[in-house]
Amino acid sequence: MADTPALIAVDWGTSSFRAALLDGSGAILDRIEVPAGILAIPDGDFGGAFDRLVGPWLQQQEGLPVVASGMIGSRQGWRETPYATCPAGAADLAEKLVAVTSPGGHEVWLVPGVMRTDEDGVPDVMRGEETQIVGCLAKGDPPRRVFVLPGTHSKWAVVEEGRIGRFATFMTGELFAVLREHSILGRLMVGDTHILDAFQRGVVYGSRSGAGLLKQLFSARTLPLLERLPAAHVASYLSGLLIGHEIAEASTWIGSPHVAAGSPTIVGAATLVQRYAEALAILGIDGRTGPADAAVVGIRRILIAAGPLAAHR
């Protein structure tokens, strides 16, 4: 019923807590967004934090289903939920929902992460991104869609017939941060204004097929050292180099025709989405932007796929 609360969707990650109160049609009636990520919760008292943050909504209407995705279901979170394995869609995630109960007596259902083991026997994991991807899917989608979710640990996923068929993680964001702050490369950087020219130069060089990253990185030292790149441009150049390299790696991993032909959907924080869209455009790849509330939509779809939650207890 419109305007009557029907679901609370929580996207609880490492650095932020976002909750939405939805009606039966999926419309968002109210929101909470605070920097209460799991690393910011004292003594691991996630239940207490939940009651303080979401309690007021639940006092207005008791018994609302609550579903949470993200790092809250990790070992460092409220409870570690088992991983679903690829291929994984809404129904597969719904099957593995795990209930926890807050001190205030509220039941919260945690969405599982997704795990995959690659051809080399090396595992990969995601927590939270699977729900965002589910929230981006639509009826009439082509049989195969490619997603990129940029971040500290950037994820690329191939969705086939509505389920995450495979995915891979790229350590781009974290590598940029540690190199800027702790390496010799950072010492030659001045400022962090985004310089599109320098970013583009980095994207093009970083994406050069056949060139390795360990060698490419040194260019962020030699170019300023030999005064072929101004110090104020180095951060943008390095950012472009790493993102360009990620796109090249991901293209190889996916099989490049799929990236070029498939218009990857970019999902995440606005600034990063913008950077990745720029980088894809520089490389002649058409990227599109995912919906802003992908996690909320994903949670609702998982809940619908679950049917009556009592049956999952």
Next chain:
Amino acid sequence: MADTPALIAVDWGTSSFRAALLDGSGAILDRIEVPAGILAIPDGDFGGAFDRLVGPWLQQQEGLPVVASGMIGSRQGWRETPYATCPAGAADLAEKLVAVTSPGGHEVWLVPGVMRTDEDGVPDVMRGEETQIVGCLAKGDPPRRVFVLPGTHSKWAVVEEGRIGRFATFMTGELFAVLREHSILGRLMVGDTHILDAFQRGVVYGSRSGAGLLKQLFSARTLPLLERLPAAHVASYLSGLLIGHEIAEASTWIGSPHVAAGSPTIVGAATLVQRYAEALAILGIDGRTGPADAAVVGIRRILIAAGPLAAHR
């Protein structure tokens, strides 16, 4: 003349100062080795430090030629010397020797670094490694030899007809250090004992052709997270992964048959040389170890190529 001092060779790098007193045949009569690298010299008083360290030798015999290689010739050193460009051998380096004079009146000749610009217009530089390479060459060498000089910024070089034809830098050592100390990967590491099994696993995975480093790095998180790699093995695994990836990148850069067929010569500090020899062996590549005093031998060859130093003033 044997036993009579004829040359002082100084290898003055970022973190250490090594000097050798040689007779006319190249035999080493005496040595100084102290942690007085250029970063440890107060107020940039390199001349004063030189007089204190090497003065006693020069008091015994005045007018000995003194030649120094390494970062002492960089912008952060005594004086920035111009780079020689590839191809560069002993004679090319000798041509660009630059003299500085210490407060005590001693003349010191600085060996230039070497610069190269690759097909993408990106420059690369070395300072010190060129002298070590020159010191490794021998009559009867094959027309092409490959060298690897592992370190913070690892160098690979292809020597053709006695001159460094091209080289490339790989940021392997520094990347390992910043990832271990400042990234999420470091948090799962316990201890730094070298575990050959884990190192080997890393080398094999890191060298997989076609796989990208940004994706490979994440395995150093997921393997321990999913209890497929003990915490005490993670540092060795990551070290192997990076070195394996460097060897694969360098092989592509050189044209892999040359690495496989050419038995790269490994030059540097004993522990690192050992690790690289292990990694090459794991990948079925025959690596050989360079002479211990490569820098000293190289300096002597550059001096011989220079002829009378007065002509270079």
